Amino acid sequence: MPERRYHEIVQQLRARSASRSPLTGVVATVLGTAALTAALASVHERVGLLNEGLLFLLLTLLVSATWGREVGLFAAVLANLALNFFFVPPLYRFTVEAPANVVALGVFLVVSVVGSSLLSSARRAADEARRREAETQVLLGLSRALIGQTEPTAALAALCSEVVDAFAAAGASVLSAGAGGFQVLASAGRASASRAADAQERVMAERAVSLGAITRLGHTSLSGAHRVRVVLPAGQRRVKEMEDGIAFVPLRIADRTVGVLRLDGPIGVSAFREHPDQLLTAFAGEAALGVQRAELSQAASHADALKQAGEMKTALMTSISHDLKTPLAGIKTAVSSLLDTTVRWSPDDVNAFLSTIDSQADRLNRVISDILDLNRIESGVIAPVVRPVDARRLLEEADERTALVTGDRRVIIDSPPELYIEADRSLLLQALVNLIENAAKYSTPGGSIQLGARAAGTMAALTVEDEGPGIPPADLPHVFERFYRAAEQSRRVKGSGLGLAIVKGFVTLSGGTVRVESSPSATRFVIELPLAVRATVSA
Amino acid sequence: MSGARVLIVDDEPQLRRALKRSLEGHGYTVDEAEDGAAGLAAVRRFKPDLLLLDLVLPDMSGVDVCRELRRDSDTPIIVLSVLGDEATKVAALDEGADDYLTKPFGAGELLARLRAALRRGSAGGGPQPAIVSGDLEIDVERRSVSIAGRAVHLTPTEYRVLTYLAMHAGKVLTHPMILRAVWGGAYMDDRHVLRTYINQLRAKLGDDQAAPRFIETEPGVGYRFLTQDAES
Incomplete structure (x- = not known):
């Protein structure tokens, strides 16, 4: 049922209830009676008393149908008086000569009173039905309005x-x-x-x-x-x-x-x-x-939030214990072996233990730095300094910094000279370094990594693209979340799971946005930042 | 038991390398595998006397490796885990792992556990007439227990708990394992009953929970009956 319907009923009933005050009814009755009397006065001889009576009865019934019983009664009495005074001989007097006319006036009064009562209660019933219908419409409208609301x-x-x-x-x-x-x-x-x-x-x-x-x-x-x-x-x-x-x-x-x-x-x-x-x-x-x-x-949402916070905390603790304790396990094994005097370690053994300690200490340091970086981002203590930055030189520096990690992978830099972007240089550099390390970790060994910079309108896009197996579509929306690793890779690649969260944090602080696109053969991270007005700049 | 063959299954190359060198320094023959599948293959090829098994592997869980291995092998398994892996650790023990080490661990601790597990492994199955640990003697045939020659009176249930632990001396037994063996499967969640019996046993054996001679608590996991060697 269209929405309009019940508003219409409401409007209609409003209008009717406004126009139906008893005062209006009394005035209308007086005017109607006067008009009818005047109209009939000129043709009295030809119409006859019986018809005149019926016309007054009709008026009475119309009044009671419209204004209800009380006004109807008033109309009946008024009509009776008018009939008596103007039409029943002797005219212009409230006396009645013929006994038959006395009876007729009495009958008229009774019929008009009964008729108006019946009509007005029928009207009330109709109004009540109308009102009920409108109520039903309102309630229907209500349930319709509520039904779609989750x-x-x-x-x-x-x-x-x-x-x-x-x-x-x-x-x-x-x-x-x-x-x-x-x-x-x-x-x-x-x-x-x-x-x-x-x-x-x-x-x-x-x-x-x-x-x-x-x-x-x-x-x-x-x-x-x-x-x-x-x-x-x-x-x-x-x-x-x-x-x-x-x-x-x-x-x-x-x-x-x-x-x-x-x-x-x-x-x-x-x-x-x-x-x-x-x-x-x-x-x-x-x-x-x-x-x-x-x-x-x-x-429920409060409980959810608590539960999520709890799960987050558990995930954090689990991840941190793995990330911190795994390198520690290597260090501890090597150190305790070196301290074991029951074995005469060869210089080669000693070297191997020491290099384990060295590399695992570095790894521990990286994990701790990651955790601290993320903590700095989240606690808002970093005050970014946004200045024009030479994109090409930035990419080159990121490449140099990651040379050890990228190893035998070919790194291709594709950037026009003199492309300047508005950014915090050190934050953006760290973000790029993380992205390149990420690309080196997840892509196919021997595959190339492409670093690009391109201007588009007032914006610049920096891209880091690898020839990896890609990220499953289901994982794409989550890669920037803390501790999130794509399902298939979670077991294969070790890392803090914080790298991309840090990238996002740094890029955001630097005034840019970062997103990821992935196909089964490549993954591309895109950092978008405003272009700098280049003239006076040196990066 | 130097000369024994140890297989390390762990996906951390640096840790594998350090462990291998350390164990080889003590005369063990060591092979390594970087994931579960390679580990299972190496078990067949290398026929180790003992497995050091990381619980988090790239291709499958260490628990699955335990289960797979236990189908046709009694080779002792020591699982390596980090804090936070409790549930996995217990699952691995339930699937037949013998012991666990929490990373990071010292070489000395590892070697002690290795020796205990290897000794148990070589002891072989078969009914033993008597179990002796220090001055504690359990006469299996006569169902009697004595400490330094003095008889200790145990209820039948206490006796069953003690012998089950003692027959697996040195091995960590999880709560469900003990409950299943002594009370049957229906009681597998009833840890406080077990705790009550262990406390009674300790009282009767004169064992101190803080410095145990016989029954050691593995917090959150279960209990271990100490062998004399592990004590010393």
């Missing part, structure tokens, strides 16, 4: 906006009643609907919670006088009473009150104004469920 607070916001529509209220908000007092979970309508509950509002919300009934804050509500009025035990709720004030509807699930629905006045002219209970109950029920969902999801 996120609890989004669902509550949708609910608030339905409340604002249905009651033509200035604003609506859902407040949770937690340990920390009332907190706004969602709102709709005026911007002020999202305000935090002030002291008075908290009092009223608490009363709503403790009474289990709607309470309201009177006209002078928001600031100023403490004209706080608690309205009504449960049976007598009437939204009508909160014209300009703020109403608080308790939200209950089983025996627990989870929050309140705050409805800001003025409540516009609305079809539901007079009979808000059923709709409000439905809204409050949905809102209560929404609050509960929000609570649960908050608790």
Whole structure:
């Protein structure tokens, strides 16, 4: 069912209820009676009393169909008097000569009263049906609005906006009643609907919670006088009473009150104004469920965060112990062997033990540097100095620094001269060194490594590309995470698992971005930085 | 037991190299393998008397290597692990590894463990009439236990726990292994029952948990019955 439908019904009922005040009905009745009397007066002789009576009856019935029983009764009496005075002989007197006419007037009165009663109750029934239908539409609209919302607070916001529509209220908000007092979970309508509950509002919300009934804050509500009025035990709720004030509807699930629905006045002219209970109950029920969902999801995400932090810590500890203890194991074995006096080690043995100690101490140093680097990045103590940097010379220096690691791999540098980028030179150099070391570690032995620099618009791209087996697509989004190693490589290549996290940290600090592209035959890391205005520069 | 053949399975070349040199210096014949598959192949080819097995290997877990090897071999296995590998370590012991060493370890500690495991390996199976460790004597046939000739009265369960440990002297026995052997599979998670019995045994044997002569606690893993040599 299209969304428009129920708004139309609401509008229509609003319009009808506005045009149907009893005063309008009385005025219309008087005017209608006068007009009919005037019209019939000129043709009285030809029409005859019976037809005149029927026409007045018709008028009475129309009035009661439109304005209800009371106005209908008034119309019946007025029509009876008009008929008597203007049309029943003797004319222009409230006396009746012929006994038959006395009976006729009596019958007219009875018929018009009964008819108007019947009609007005039929009208009430029709209005009631109409209202029910509109309510159903509202609730359907509500459930439609909620059904697509997987996120609890989004669902509550949708609910608030339905409340604002249905009651033509200035604003609506859902407040949770937690340990920390009332907190706004969602709102709709005026911007002020999202305000935090002030002291008075908290009092009223608490009363709503403790009474289990709607309470309201009177006209002078928001600031100023403490004209706080608690309205009504449960049976007598009437939204009508909160014209300009703020109403608080308790939200209950089983025996627990989870929050309140705050409805800001003025409540516009609305079809539901007079009979808000059923709709409000439905809204409050949905809102209560929404609050509960929000609570649960908050608790769940909190638990998730704790669990993740715990897992992260475990992963960190495991990784650090491996990375630190593995080189230490080599050192300890070599040293304790050297210290073992029961064996006469040959000079060759001694050399081998010492070189193990040397290389493993270097390795330990690298791991510790990585951990410290990452710690520096994360604690924000690095103050980058961004200046124009000669890209080609930077790549050449990165190549020189990694000569030991790249070994027999061919390193090709492809960069135009005089390409300057805005960066922190030392951070960017360290990032490039890490990327080249990474390429050397993961690529096929003997394959080449290409370092490139290229300008594109106002940006420059530095690339490090290897001829490795590539990174599986599933791993690509995670390669810059700490301790993440592509599944297939996790066992084959040893490293701290921090290298790429550090690259990202350094590049970001240097004002750039880094991303990775991979195919089954190559992996390419791309660092993007702004181009420098080159003229006055030396790197 | 110099001259024994030791196979090192570890993916760290530097550690392998240092271990190899150190062991060769003590007269062992050493071969090395860098991953699980190569290790299993080397077992067939090299026929080692003992395996030093890293738990984290590039191609498979050390636990899988243990399981694979135990199908047709009793070769003693000492697993090498770093802190944080507790679960894997216990799994490896459950799969038949004999002992473990936590990295980093000294050459002296390694050699002591090697000797203990090799001695156990060469002792062979078969029922023993009596188990003697220091002044403790367990007469298996008569089901009696004595310390320095004085009889110690044990309940049947205490006796079963003690003999199970003593028959695997020097080897780390995990909680589940002992529980399964003594109580049966249904009690495999009941560690505090085991702890109670071990405490009773220690009290009756006059053993001090802090400086054990007979039963040593391997924290988080299980227990080890000390052989005299391992003590000295």
